[in-house]
Amino acid sequence: MSRYLPIMLECAGQPCIVIGGGAVAERKIMGLLEAGAAIIVISPELSPRLTALAQNQSLKWLKRLFAPGDTRGAFLVYAASSDAAVNMEVAREARKLNIPVNVASEAEAGSFITPGVLRRGRLTVAVSTSGAGPAAAAQIKGLLEEMLGGEYEPYLDFLYDMRTEIKRRESSAAVRGRLLRKLAALDVLDEIRQGTFKKWGPEVIDAWIADNREE
Numbered sequence: 001m002s003r004y005l006p007i008m009l010e011c012a013g014q015p016c017i018v019i020g021g022g023a024v025a026e027r028k029i030m031g032l033l034e035a036g037a038a039i040i041v042i043s044p045e046l047s048p049r050l051t052a053l054a055q056n057q058s059l060k061w062l063k064r065l066f067a068p069g070d071t072r073g074a075f076l077v078y079a080a081s082s083d084a085a086v087n088m089e090v091a092r093e094a095r096k097l098n099i100p101v102n103v104a105s106e107a108e109a110g111s112f113i114t115p116g117v118l119r120r121g122r123l124t125v126a127v128s129t130s131g132a133g134p135a136a137a138a139q140i141k142g143l144l145e146e147m148l149g150g151e152y153e154p155y156l157d158f159l160y161d162m163r164t165e166i167k168r169r170e171s172s173a174a175v176r177g178r179l180l181r182k183l184a185a186l187d188v189l190d191e192i193r194q195g196t197f198k199k200w201g202p203e204v205i206d207a208w209i210a211d212n213r214e215e
């Protein structure tokens with residue numbers, strides 16, 4: 001069994017090449033779009049949704065079959081055509097060029113797999129079964145979706161703003177560490193759920209930092 005390394009990859013503006021333009025390619029492309037990748041799709045046909053994305057310039061469409069050399073210069077490659085032999089050829093080429101490649105028809109032929117993803121603003125949860133059961137990954141993601149409500153979005157925005165402020169102001173690592181730990185222990189999430197949370201203005205932030213700098 002492969003043990004995959006989970007990482008969060010910055011893909012903004014990076015050329016990501018997808019071979020195939022059907023339902024599976026569409027799912028991978030929606031994830032790439034969320035990450036701001038520069039998407040190039042190589043496929044003689046596109047699904048209606050992908051056609052619309054090509055028309056509004058959200059992706060670049062090369063209307064043809066895969067050809068040798070197509071993966072050159074890519075940051076990531078997705079082999080998602082309905083031709084398993086072509087997908088294997090894409091994988092071989094990408095691997096030779098040391099480009100990470102995902103193979104929709106045969107997970108093991110690729111070097112990375114796509115987890116089920118749920119987002120709540122800055123929160124990302126990715127679920128993988130290491131390829132054992134993609135439908136189970138989707139189900140588990142569904143369970144987590146029920147557990148992790150929309151309140152996480154404003155909560156993480158709050159944490160982000162506060163951490164940014166603390167890191168900007170506090171040069172002492174010890175004080176910073178103390179503040180950041182106390183910040184994580186605050187029950188803001190519950191206040192947001194109850195609807196009693198009021199956005200902290202500059203004075204509230206100043207006062208909280210002053211009150212919590214010492215042990």
Ligand SMILES: C[C@@]1(CC(=O)O)c2cc3[nH]c(cc4nc(cc5[nH]c(cc(n2)[C@H]1CCC(=O)O)[C@@](C)(CC(=O)O)[C@@H]5CCC(=O)O)C(CC(=O)O)=C4CCC(=O)O)c(CCC(=O)O)c3CC(=O)O
Pocket residue numbers: 027028031102103104105106107108112113114115116117127128129130131132133134135136137138141
């Ligand atoms: C290994 C992996 C490689 C990769 O694609 O990256 C892979 C491979 C394969 N999937 C297959 C089938 C299905 N895949 C789905 C759905 C999803 N598949 C996804 C990921 C992955 N699929 C990677 C492993 C993820 C993990 O670690 O668990 C998800 C999570 C993410 C995404 O695709 O974006 C997304 C859910 C998104 C969501 O809803 O959240 C459904 C359900 C459906 O369509 O509703 C079915 C039909 C039911 C079934 O078969 O279980 C087949 C057989 C093809 C054939 O028939 O031959 C293969 C090939 C093989 O097994 O080698």
Ligand SMILES: NC(=O)C1=CN([C@@H]2O[C@H](COP(=O)(O)OP(=O)(O)OC[C@H]3O[C@@H](n4cnc5c(N)ncnc54)[C@H](O)[C@@H]3O)[C@@H](O)[C@H]2O)C=CC1
Pocket residue numbers: 019020021022023024025042043044045046047064065066080081082083086103104105106134
């Ligand atoms: N990993 C996953 O999550 C899943 C993977 N699959 C696998 O993925 C494959 C694709 O599934 P779908 O998108 O549903 O199929 P689809 O038939 O909807 O789309 C296939 C696409 O590949 C294109 N294509 C065919 N030959 C090509 C070539 N030589 N070069 C470039 N493009 C080419 C077609 O024009 C079409 O756009 C399936 O054959 C299956 O093996 C299926 C379900 C889920």
